[in-house]
Amino acid sequence: MKNVGAPSQFTCTGCAACKAICPTNAIDYSKTEDGFFEASVDSTKCVDCGKCQTVCYKYISIEQMGRSIFQGTAISAKSSDAQCIQGCTSGGIAHEIAKWGIENQYWVAGTVYDYQTNLAKMEVARTFEEIEEFRGSKYLQSKSDEAMIDLLDIAKKHPEQKIMVFGVPCQILGVKRLFETSNLKNELLLVDLFCHGVPSYLTWNAYLKERGFETLKRVDFRSKKMPWHFFAIELQDDRQKTDLLPSAQNSFYKVFFDNVGLHRSCSDCQVRKGTSSADIRLGDYWGKKYKNDFEGVSACVAVTEKGNAILQTLSESGKITILDKETVDDIAKAQSVEDYPSSCQEKTQQYFKVLKDTKKLKVASRSYSLSSKIYMKELAKKWISYLPLAIQIAIRKI
Ligand SMILES: Cc1cc2nc3c(=O)[nH]c(=O)nc-3n(C[C@H](O)[C@H](O)[C@H](O)COP(=O)(O)OP(=O)(O)OC[C@H]3O[C@@H](n4cnc5c(N)ncnc54)[C@H](O)[C@@H]3O)c2cc1C
Ligand code: SF4
Ligand code: SF4
Structure with a gap:
């Protein structure tokens, strides 16, 4: 069996990359009785082509999951716009990066709260108005099957389109593998979050x-x-x-x-622990240093040179204020790693x-x-x- 039903030491994270790549629509992506989205294989439709396994977190080594964030460059920072910080989780850096993306002709994927279904949902935005809905963490598993299919479709139809994606580390790994294994050449900027896990x-x-x-x-x-x-x-x-x-x-x-009550994949999640396939990892700056800051401070780790360049650009243009240079070790001490x-x-x-x-x-x-x-x-x-x-x-x- 070459599909994602094959045994693995890890559990499905619900990233939905397999659903997007399956050529016969054999992946069912639905809620389990514990209230989490997971993938399962419809054996009547599966032709055992193996494509879903190639994108899946469960069948790769830790080295294939990305770089160690501990090799990255860390800063504490916040948006320079006090109003922006008000509507965001911590320092509003995610929103400043998303705004920069729209200004620079990226299409940006992030998570909205869907009031019709009471679900957190990943969506692709093309305008400043649409990215407003991404602001603020929705502490739920973000349903990402439709967005993964959209992203693949957009990238295939528009190879020149720049794409930016925000998500928890397992989702971002899914996006990265989807693009790499499909040999897509779109310029991709990926931002993941320090992650405690997702509630049901x-x-x-x-x-x-x-x-x-x-x-x-x-x-x-x-x-x-x-x-x-x-x-x-x-x-x-x-x-x-x-x-x-x-x-x-x-x-x-x-x-x-x-x-x-977290998703079972979160307990031994490899990417939560400090491996990232993103360019930037963002989180709240926990710990004693900013305990008297009541607005919000972001912990930012540039995992790649590209990520570092964007944080520098935002700082030089005055969109974000860098409070201090930090070490990733100090930031990680207060995180669930x-x-x-x-x-x-x-x-x-x-x-x-x-x-x-x-x-x-x-x-x-x-x-x-x-x-x-x-x-x-x-x-x-x-x-x-x-x-x-x-x-x-x-x-x-x-
Ligand atoms: C489930 C979950 C667990 C988290 N655990 C931690 C943690 O342990 N430690 C920590 O420091 N930070 C954690 N965060 C990240 C933190 O809550 C902030 O999102 C982060 O600090 C960025 O803040 P900001 O002010 O820059 O972002 P904001 O401008 O508020 O933007 C929020 C960003 O998060 C994305 N997002 C919102 N909800 C979800 C979701 N359900 N799934 C995927 N992406 C989503 C949006 O697309 C947006 O890009 C977690 C986030 C989530 C969603
Ligand atoms: S690709 Fe993602 S959704 Fe599909 S089985 Fe693997 S972890 Fe689960
Ligand atoms: S801890 Fe976060 S990144 Fe890891 S499986 Fe859970 S939701 Fe995904």
């Missing part, structure tokens, strides 16, 4: 139900109505009902930060079982055990989060 749609839908939202008009996973460290989710429906809940009171983020312990998988199984049985996120998020020390810390954070915002900020500064 089961968790997200249970969260919306818990907060009393059936339809959404707007969601912001990192609302800047509170400082960016607070991870506050802001929801709004079409009847102007709104909800703003920081992570300390929020079951969705509790599960996420406990490394529970280790395998998650096997206990997370056990807790995840327990969590999904309870979530499916009860449909209640609060119950499921308490169903797996935490050490008493972590529990006390969570409890303290929760109590503090009910204090007035100014007092919370003062406590954080201590």
